[in-house]
Amino acid sequence: MEKQEQVNESASLVIAGKLKDYMMLIKFTLSFTVVFSCVVCYLLAPGISFNFISVLLLFVGGMLITGSANAINQITERDTDAMMKRTAKRPVASGRMSVSEASTFAAVAAILGIWLIGYWFNWTAALTGAFSLFLYGFIYTPLKKVNSVAVLVGAVPGALPCLIGWVAGTDSFSLGGWALFAIQFLWQFPHFWAIAWVAHNDYSRAGFKLMPSEKGPTKYSAIQAVIYSLLMVPVGVIPYLIHLSGMISLVIVLIANLFMVFQSVRLYREMEVKAARRVMFSSYIYLPVVLLSLLADKVPV
Numbered sequence: 310m311e312k313q314e315q316v317n318e319s320a321s322l323v324i325a326g327k328l329k330d331y332m333m334l335i336k337f338t339l340s341f342t343v344v345f346s347c348v349v350c351y352l353l354a355p356g357i358s359f360n361f362i363s364v365l366l367l368f369v370g371g372m373l374i375t376g377s378a379n380a381i382n383q384i385t386e387r388d389t390d391a392m393m394k395r396t397a398k399r400p401v402a403s404g405r406m407s408v409s410e411a412s413t414f415a416a417v418a419a420i421l422g423i424w425l426i427g428y429w430f431n432w433t434a435a436l437t438g439a440f441s442l443f444l445y446g447f448i449y450t451p452l453k454k455v456n457s458v459a460v461l462v463g464a465v466p467g468a469l470p471c472l473i474g475w476v477a478g479t480d481s482f483s484l485g486g487w488a489l490f491a492i493q494f495l496w497q498f499p500h501f502w503a504i505a506w507v508a509h510n511d512y513s514r515a516g517f518k519l520m521p522s523e524k525g526p527t528k529y530s531a532i533q534a535v536i537y538s539l540l541m542v543p544v545g546v547i548p549y550l551i552h553l554s555g556m557i558s559l560v561i562v563l564i565a566n567l568f569m570v571f572q573s574v575r576l577y578r579e580m581e582v583k584a585a586r587r588v589m590f591s592s593y594i595y596l597p598v599v600l601l602s603l604l605a606d607k608v609p610v
Contacts, residue, residue, distance in 0.1 A: 347474035348371070353478075354485070445467075465494070492541070498534065506526045541569060542570065
């Protein structure tokens, strides 16, 4: 009896460990954030109201596609991940998961996710999701070691979830979807450069070229964060101008954008890792505040 309990306990630990590895493989927190923006933008589409089944299926499909892209990223970067403290414990990099197992998961997840969105919503959204996966996994990921233009390229699949959600609801690439895409596209630059600033030593050790300046965290890099934060201000007005959302959300979005500008300016003035962390954490707060305020203040059709 005691031996059976030990076997059951051991099996439970193995299952828990494997589940944890898969959560790391898909970068669950990052994937959740990405899919969150997709779902909110779907709900922002004209004529779309909350339906639990549709939201659940979009979430699952989005998680499968995003998880597949992140798995491809970890397969490709397994050697460099092993060199960095923040990524060395990832399952493929550490050797806990084989490349073949991760590759099988990535392929199955991609096929299921694309099929699910295409079948339940429309194939325009599904193919946009497939394009986003390809761009992230096979263009952006290897480009990170070549040139800092990778950040610009990576910002496209990073913002496409907004467009995917909108297209899932409208089956069209109409103006509202592009406005939401633009907000998330510009947001990524101060967000990602702040992360790259904080993790600069790790990234440099692995050979990644992710800062705007080849010299790393410089005044030039900081002013780029300021410029893109400033660009977010007029873009944040577009949902109001096209009657996607109302005045209350306009005020909230403007305040959030000005706060990002303020934090980016502080980074330029202080040039410290602490200031970069403030930009990073401010950007984490920014996106849910902006998207949820737009949704709460959605103009009914």
